[in-house]
Amino acid sequence: QKEVEQDPGPLSVPEGAIVSLNCTYSNSAFQYFMWYRQYSRKGPELLMYTYSSGNKEDGRFTAQVDKSSKYISLFIRDSQPSDSATYLCAMLKTSYDKVIFGPGTSLSVIP
Amino acid sequence: GAVVSQHPSWVICKSGTSVKIECRSLDFQATTMFWYRQFPKQSLMLMATSNEGSKATYEQGVEKDKFLINHASLTLSTLTVTSAHPEDSSFYICSASSVPGQGWDGNSPLHFGNGTRLTVT
Numbered sequence: 473q474k475e476v477e478q479d480p481g482p483l484s485v486p487e488g489a490i491v492s493l494n495c496t497y498s499n500s501a502f503q504y505f506m507w508y509r510q511y512s513r514k515g516p517e518l519l520m521y522t523y524s525s526g527n528k529e530d531g532r533f534t535a536q537v538d539k540s541s542k543y544i545s546l547f548i549r550d551s552q553p554s555d556s557a558t559y560l561c562a563m564l565k566t567s568y569d570k571v572i573f574g575p576g577t578s579l580s581v582i583p
Numbered sequence: 584g585a586v587v588s589q590h591p592s593w594v595i596c597k598s599g600t601s602v603k604i605e606c607r608s609l610d611f612q613a614t615t616m617f618w619y620r621q622f623p624k625q626s627l628m629l630m631a632t633s634n635e636g637s638k639a640t641y642e643q644g645v646e647k648d649k650f651l652i653n654h655a656s657l658t659l660s661t662l663t664v665t666s667a668h669p670e671d672s673s674f675y676i677c678s679a680s681s682v683p684g685q686g687w688d689g690n691s692p693l694h695f696g697n698g699t700r701l702t703v704t
Contacts, residue, residue: 480624506693513674515678516676518694518695560626562693573627574626575626576624578624
């Protein structure tokens with residue numbers, strides 16, 4: 473079993489839809505959780521980061537962490553064609569640990 | 584926010600030659616820099632971790648003599664692919680942290696450069 477699992481997609485939604493992206497993980501020691509967006513042939517861009525459980529909202533993006541279920545989510549409201557990218561979840565056990573990335577979910581928002 | 588610049592963004596080289604890729608932190612001092620490799624439709628694979636002024640730590644399976652990493656200052660790390668072969672063709676991405684390790688100082692976790700696409704012919 474991989475440490476971090478993520479549905480690779482591709483996920484295709486119409487413009488304006490609410491998008492739900494998810495990752496599951498196996499190690500309960502993970503405490504730091506991040507979401508990155510990666511456009512084709514570009515480096516990952518940090519979107520959201522959270523520590524431990526709970527929700528965090530930033531504009532159209534909401535990150536949720538449920539440590540009891542070992543499940544994290546990224547919600548995108550009012551999705552735009554410019555949101556079309558690959559979304560990578562990432563996590564750490566401690567701030568000095570190695571980042572573990574999920575394989576990424578490819579999202580297409582259709583105008 | 585923190586900016587990491589990577590150069591070149593795209594390079595083609597002939598088999599057997601060496602290629603150097605630069606990674607710079609533009610607005611912060613990068614205590615630690617990281618080099619990743621990414622194959623199409625796959626996630627990032629950590630190759631090595633470098634700390635300013637000391638030798639890089641390579642991940643298992645990564646040839647240290649083939650992928651030379653130098654972190655000579657708090658704002659610059661370089662990756663040199665020596666005697667490149669077609670199988671080294673890949674997308675190489677650097678990242679930088681202002682704290683030891685890959686976490687954050689409470690404000691800014693790992694930031695990435697825009698990557699370098701290497702094609703070896």
